[in-house]
Amino acid sequence: MRSLIVFSSVTVDGFMAGPENDLDFMVDDPELDAELTAELRAVTDTIVVGRKSFPVMAAHWTAQKGELADWLNTTPKVVLSTGGDADVSAWENSALAAGDGVEQVRRLKAGQGGGLVVFGGVRTVRSLVAAGLVDEYWLKLNPAVVGRGGSMFADVAEPRQLTLRSARTFSSGTVALIYSA
Numbered sequence: 324m325r326s327l328i329v330f331s332s333v334t335v336d337g338f339m340a341g342p343e344n345d346l347d348f349m350v351d352d353p354e355l356d357a358e359l360t361a362e363l364r365a366v367t368d369t370i371v372v373g374r375k376s377f378p379v380m381a382a383h384w385t386a387q388k389g390e391l392a393d394w395l396n397t398t399p400k401v402v403l404s405t406g407g408d409a410d411v412s413a414w415e416n417s418a419l420a421a422g423d424g425v426e427q428v429r430r431l432k433a434g435q436g437g438g439l440v441v442f443g444g445v446r447t448v449r450s451l452v453a454a455g456l457v458d459e460y461w462l463k464l465n466p467a468v469v470g471r472g473g474s475m476f477a478d479v480a481e482p483r484q485l486t487l488r489s490a491r492t493f494s495s496g497t498v499a500l501i502y503s504a
Contacts, residue, residue: 326438326458327371327428329448330363331475333462338472340445348467352495355463359499360391363461368437370395371428373447374404380442381414401439403427403447425454432456445473453478457504460485466496 331339332349341347372380377400384395400417402409407421420427428451431439441448451457452475485502492498 325369325432325434325436326366327432327451327456328363328367328438328440328459328461329452329457329475330359330440330442330461331448331463332465333475334465334467334469334472336468336470337474337476338469339443339448339475340473341469342471344445344473348465348469349463350465350467350495350497352463352493352497355491355493355495355497355499356391358491359461359463360394363440364394366438367440368398369431369439370398370400371431371439371441371447372400372402373424373444374402374406374409376442376444376447377402377409377411377417378413381417385414401427401431425450425456428456429454445475448475449473449478452476453480455504459488459504460500460502462500462502464498464500 333339334348384392396415401420402411402417403420403424409419411417411419424447441451485504488501488503490500
């Protein structure tokens, strides 16, 4: 069975997006990004992204250069869309998975291949967390507090214990945390 990794920036108060679904809190840290994404590339071969996050990510990463951009642009991507109406042609190697996103990810996890990584958005991640499908959380804890916003854990019904696999502090003040579910 394939593993599912959530890779997300979060604030100290636990939000992966601000009150207006903004990401202004994110600290740019090329050292952290290079280190973590190199590890991520070694264990995953498919990117999962929600329909609303897809066009934003596609527009950004198709205009970028470098090792990370090359990996994101060439790695197969699965776009979850309940309505099945998303146009995924803007980003190479993207395929639409129409219908219930949780069921689509269950199907992907049961298939063959390497790990799956989900980058967002909040609703997509929240639904996968609530369904208990996440095997690992790779969190970039940013030195910021937003007070309210989008939490990946908002729909968790029962407490869950996580196991810390690693914690690394970077000069930007960002802490990279990896937890197993």
